[in-house]
Structure formats: C-alpha cells, structure tokens
Amino acid sequence: MKRALKILGYTAAVFVLLAGISAAYVSIRGIPGYEVKMTPEIATLQVPRDSALVEQGAKIASILCNECHLGEGGKLTGKVMSEVPKLFGTIISRNITHDPEVGIGNWTDGELYYFLRTGIRQDGSWAPPFMPKFSRVADEDLYAIIAWLRSDDPRLAPDRREYPPAEYNFLVKVLANTMFFPPALPEKPILVPDTTDKIALGKYLADGLYECFACHSGDMLKVDPNIPADSYGYYGGGIEMQNQEGEIVRSANITMDMETGIGAWTERQFIDAVKYGKNPRGGTLQYPMTPRPVLTDTEVSAIFAFLKTVPVQHHQVERYQPKITSR
Ligand code: HEC
Ligand code: HEC
Structure with a gap:
C-alpha cells in the first residue's frame, strides 16, 4: 500500500514537472509559424479586376471582413476587438488598406489567396483563430474578395494608421500549439453550386x-x-x-x-x-x-x-433576456 502511494506520488510529481516543461515550451514558442507551400498556380494567380467580381467581393466582405477590420476612421485600418474576452489577451486586427507598408498594398493576389485559405503569411507567421481561415469558400468567391481588396473602395485607400500587434495570452498559445492548425489547401478547385440546386x-x-x-x-x-x-x-x-x-x-x-x-x-x-x-x-x-x-x-x-435537411436536435438553449430597466 505504502509503495503504491509512493509510486502514485512520483507519477504525480513527474506529471507536474512535465506540465511545467510544456508550459514553458508553449510560452517560449508562442504562436507557431509554418512553412509557406504555395503551388505554382497560386504563386502566379492574377485575379481579374472586373466590376461584377468587385461587387460580389464587396458584398461578401460586408458580412465576412468589415466587422473586424473597419477601424474608427471608417477605413479598413484594423481595430482592437474589444468584444473578445480578456482571457485570450488583447486581440487586434490589422490594416488591410492599400498602404504598402502597414497595409497589404505590396501583397500579390497569390499571397492574399494563400493567406485567406491558410492564415499563413509570406514570412511563415501564422494568424491565430481570431482571423478566420476561408478553407471551404469557392475559388470564385475568394477571387471576388481579392478583387474587392484591390478595388477603389474608399475604405481601402492607403491609410497609415496602425495598431501594435495583438497580444495573445497563454491560453491562445496553448490552443495554437495543440488544437488549431492551418487548414490544408483544397485538393481541387471549389465550385459555387449551381443556383438552381x-x-x-x-x-x-x-x-x-x-x-x-x-x-x-x-x-x-x-x-x-x-x-x-x-x-x-x-x-x-x-x-x-x-x-x-x-x-x-x-x-x-x-x-x-x-x-x-x-x-x-x-x-x-x-x-x-x-x-x-x-x-x-x-x-x-x-x-x-x-x-x-x-x-x-x-x-x-x-x-x-x-x-430543413439537417438532423433535428431537441436542445433547449437559454435565450438572452433583455434587462428590464426600471425608471
Ligand atoms: C473575427 C475577426 C476577423 C474577421 C471576420 C476577419 N479578420 Fe482578417 N484579421 C483578424 C485579426 C485578429 C488579424 C491579425 C492576426 C494576427 O495577429 O496575426 C487579421 C489579419 C488579416 C490579414 C493579415 C494582414 C497583415 O498585415 O498581416 C489580412 C490580409 C486579413 N486579415 C484580411 C481579411 C479579410 C479579407 C477578411 C474577410 C474575408 C477578414 N480578414 C476577416 C480578424 C478578422
Ligand atoms: C458570430 C456568430 C453567428 C453567426 C456567424 C451566425 N449566427 Fe445566427 N445567431 C447567433 C446568435 C448568438 C444568435 C442568438 C441571438 C439572440 O438570442 O438574440 C443567433 C440567432 C439566429 C437566428 C434566430 C433564431 C431564434 O430562435 O431566434 C437565426 C434564424 C439565425 N441566427 C440564423 C443564422 C444564419 C442563417 C447564419 C448564417 C448566414 C447565422 N445565423 C450566422 C450567432 C451567429
């Protein structure tokens, strides 16, 4: 019995030690980077700048991008995402205007495509989960987003406003080392379904x-x-x-x-x-x-x-109750 307790004690000590080592490793390693593996097709991608594509991109961006990237001056300069719980750190989106230094003016279409699919930048750094990865979006719609990013939408005009980089807390670092990884590039082009289906x-x-x-x-x-x-x-x-x-x-x-x-x-x-x-x-x-x-x-x-085709779930969700303000 005593011996068993001792073994248990040692095991616990080893676990604590291992946990300590992994914690130190994760904080030093931070958000991991990844090798950039662009295919030749992506590297040479040139999205046509036609107005129908830009319009479609602007529509998609109004749902998928603007909320996180629209800054105080009404331009896409990035912002502090104050609605993200502090538990994750200070999350700050980036400047995606045409400015060549603080924005994305110098990125090629291919670099944008690769980043939007995987979250990996050309220097190998990786954007953690707060920047979504568009791994299931059809190529045509991704081209539309890129065409819009290149367009003369006044909110994208070069702007030098810049925030300091986001500060990710330990929890995000652990998640980025254990649970979240860059999605793989799609094996074949993703097509927009036939609108009659x-x-x-x-x-x-x-x-x-x-x-x-x-x-x-x-x-x-x-x-x-x-x-x-x-x-x-x-x-x-x-x-x-x-x-x-x-x-x-x-x-x-x-x-x-x-x-x-x-x-x-x-x-x-x-x-x-x-x-x-x-x-x-x-x-x-x-x-x-x-x-x-x-x-x-x-x-x-x-x-x-x-x-209507999704399996039905009997699951009662507690709804938001507006506070009743008494005067
Ligand atoms: C939920 C919030 C959110 C949404 C939605 C979002 N982003 Fe981001 N985006 C971020 C954050 C946060 C970063 C910074 C990531 C980091 O710290 O590495 C970022 C980074 C980027 C970058 C990298 C810029 C650079 O200089 O490194 C680009 C490009 C970008 N986003 C474009 C887009 C586009 C285009 C869309 C819509 C299709 C979009 N984002 C939607 C939050 C968001
Ligand atoms: C950023 C997270 C988020 C996304 C993305 C989102 N929803 Fe919601 N949705 C919510 C939340 C939170 C509620 C509950 C709002 C409330 O209680 O007032 C909700 C409520 C709803 C409701 C009302 C249901 C009810 O019982 O009142 C519908 C319908 C709905 N969403 C459909 C959609 C559809 C369709 C999409 C995609 C186009 C979508 N949502 C995308 C977060 C989201």
Missing part, C-alpha cells in the same frame, strides 16, 4: 461561405472546420458569446425542432431574421447575430431549405 446552394452559403454552422454548433472547440456536419451539436446552438455590452448571448438552435428550434417558423420569418435581425418573438436579435441585408431572399430561402 436550392439545397446545395443553401449548404454552401451556410457551411462554406458564411459559416453559420461555426456559431450555431454546440461547442466552439468542437467545431469541425473540415467536415462542418461533424461539428458537435451541428446547428443545435448553445455556444456562449457576448454582445457589445459584454452580456452573454447564446447562439440559437436553428434546426427544425418544433419546440426548441425553428421548426414552426415560416420562411418569411426566417428571411426577416437573417436579413434584418427581426426576432419573431418581438424586438431584434442580439449581437453577434448581426443583420445581413445584402443577402438576397433567394439566398436566405436556400439556407432555409438546406436547414
């Missing part, structure tokens, strides 16, 4: 382009970026987020469960919720469920049709 289009918009699943799954750390449908609690919601006042807002169950999901909603209610943030129970949906007015009714209706 409503369900395929809805699936692409919800799982591929606009990442509805990432917020609407059950656990941020169990989201599967490669196979969205394998994410824990896929579309069953419940992830804890914060609104701009720092209050907890949980993502909603948007499977078709009649009681706990949106099974009883009409398509019109769904469209009004997604496009204009209208909550059918009254009032508006909370941040970070921001309105997406640039989506067309056809697109949102396709997402609705796709959600």
Whole structure:
C-alpha cells in the first residue's frame, strides 16, 4: 500500500514537472509559424479586376471582413476587438488598406489567396483563430474578395494608421500549439453550386461561405472546420458569446425542432431574421447575430431549405433576456 502511494506520488510529481516543461515550451514558442507551400498556380494567380467580381467581393466582405477590420476612421485600418474576452489577451486586427507598408498594398493576389485559405503569411507567421481561415469558400468567391481588396473602395485607400500587434495570452498559445492548425489547401478547385440546386446552394452559403454552422454548433472547440456536419451539436446552438455590452448571448438552435428550434417558423420569418435581425418573438436579435441585408431572399430561402435537411436536435438553449430597466 505504502509503495503504491509512493509510486502514485512520483507519477504525480513527474506529471507536474512535465506540465511545467510544456508550459514553458508553449510560452517560449508562442504562436507557431509554418512553412509557406504555395503551388505554382497560386504563386502566379492574377485575379481579374472586373466590376461584377468587385461587387460580389464587396458584398461578401460586408458580412465576412468589415466587422473586424473597419477601424474608427471608417477605413479598413484594423481595430482592437474589444468584444473578445480578456482571457485570450488583447486581440487586434490589422490594416488591410492599400498602404504598402502597414497595409497589404505590396501583397500579390497569390499571397492574399494563400493567406485567406491558410492564415499563413509570406514570412511563415501564422494568424491565430481570431482571423478566420476561408478553407471551404469557392475559388470564385475568394477571387471576388481579392478583387474587392484591390478595388477603389474608399475604405481601402492607403491609410497609415496602425495598431501594435495583438497580444495573445497563454491560453491562445496553448490552443495554437495543440488544437488549431492551418487548414490544408483544397485538393481541387471549389465550385459555387449551381443556383438552381436550392439545397446545395443553401449548404454552401451556410457551411462554406458564411459559416453559420461555426456559431450555431454546440461547442466552439468542437467545431469541425473540415467536415462542418461533424461539428458537435451541428446547428443545435448553445455556444456562449457576448454582445457589445459584454452580456452573454447564446447562439440559437436553428434546426427544425418544433419546440426548441425553428421548426414552426415560416420562411418569411426566417428571411426577416437573417436579413434584418427581426426576432419573431418581438424586438431584434442580439449581437453577434448581426443583420445581413445584402443577402438576397433567394439566398436566405436556400439556407432555409438546406436547414430543413439537417438532423433535428431537441436542445433547449437559454435565450438572452433583455434587462428590464426600471425608471
Ligand atoms: C473575427 C475577426 C476577423 C474577421 C471576420 C476577419 N479578420 Fe482578417 N484579421 C483578424 C485579426 C485578429 C488579424 C491579425 C492576426 C494576427 O495577429 O496575426 C487579421 C489579419 C488579416 C490579414 C493579415 C494582414 C497583415 O498585415 O498581416 C489580412 C490580409 C486579413 N486579415 C484580411 C481579411 C479579410 C479579407 C477578411 C474577410 C474575408 C477578414 N480578414 C476577416 C480578424 C478578422
Ligand atoms: C458570430 C456568430 C453567428 C453567426 C456567424 C451566425 N449566427 Fe445566427 N445567431 C447567433 C446568435 C448568438 C444568435 C442568438 C441571438 C439572440 O438570442 O438574440 C443567433 C440567432 C439566429 C437566428 C434566430 C433564431 C431564434 O430562435 O431566434 C437565426 C434564424 C439565425 N441566427 C440564423 C443564422 C444564419 C442563417 C447564419 C448564417 C448566414 C447565422 N445565423 C450566422 C450567432 C451567429
């Protein structure tokens, strides 16, 4: 018995020591870098600057980029992302204006493509999870984003405003060393589905382009970026987020469960919720469920049709309760 206790004691000591060594390793190593492995096609990529592509890119960016990169002066100079819990450190997005030094004026189309897919910059440094990686977005839509980044949108005009780099805390460093890695480049080109195939289009918009699943799954750390449908609690919601006042807002169950999901909603209610943030129970949906007015009714209706094919989850999510302010 005594001996067993001793062994247990030694084992515990070894664990503590190992944990200490790994902690030291992680803090010294910080956010890991990666080898840049561009294919020749990516390295020489030149995206056409046609206006239809720029327009499509501007639309996508209004949903996918501006919120994080639009600075105080109304330009895409980056900002301190104050809504990210302090637990992760001070997260600061970057200047993506045309300025050649502090912005991305000197990046080639290929470098942008490679970075948007993987998060890896040309110097091998890697952007941690706060900068999303667009690994399932169709090539055409990624080209649209790049065409827009190159466009004469006044918010992208060269601007020298710059923040200090983000300060990532120990937790982010641990996650970036153990759980989050750059996604692999797609093996073959990703095509935008035929718009006549409503369900395929809805699936692409919800799982591929606009990442509805990432917020609407059950656990941020169990989201599967490669196979969205394998994410824990896929579309069953419940992830804890914060609104701009720092209050907890949980993502909603948007499977078709009649009681706990949106099974009883009409398509019109769904469209009004997604496009204009209208909550059918009254009032508006909370941040970070921001309105997406640039989506067309056809697109949102396709997402609705796709959600009808997702396995139903009976999962009651505790809803955000607006504070009743008494006067
Ligand atoms: C959730 C917030 C968020 C969203 C959404 C987002 N970004 Fe970022 N972005 C960041 C952060 C944070 C960084 C800095 C990462 C770092 O510290 O390495 C960054 C870095 C970048 C960089 C690297 C700039 C440099 O000088 O290294 C580019 C380019 C970029 N983002 C473009 C985009 C584009 C284009 C979109 C939309 C398709 C987008 N981002 C969407 C947060 C975001
Ligand atoms: C940044 C995270 C995030 C993203 C991305 C996101 N949502 Fe949400 N969504 C939420 C949160 C949080 C709520 C709950 C808001 C509330 O309680 O007021 C919500 C609520 C909803 C609701 C209302 C459900 C209800 O029961 O009230 C619908 C519908 C919805 N989202 C659809 C979508 C669709 C479709 C997409 C993709 C185009 C999407 N969401 C993308 C976070 C997100």
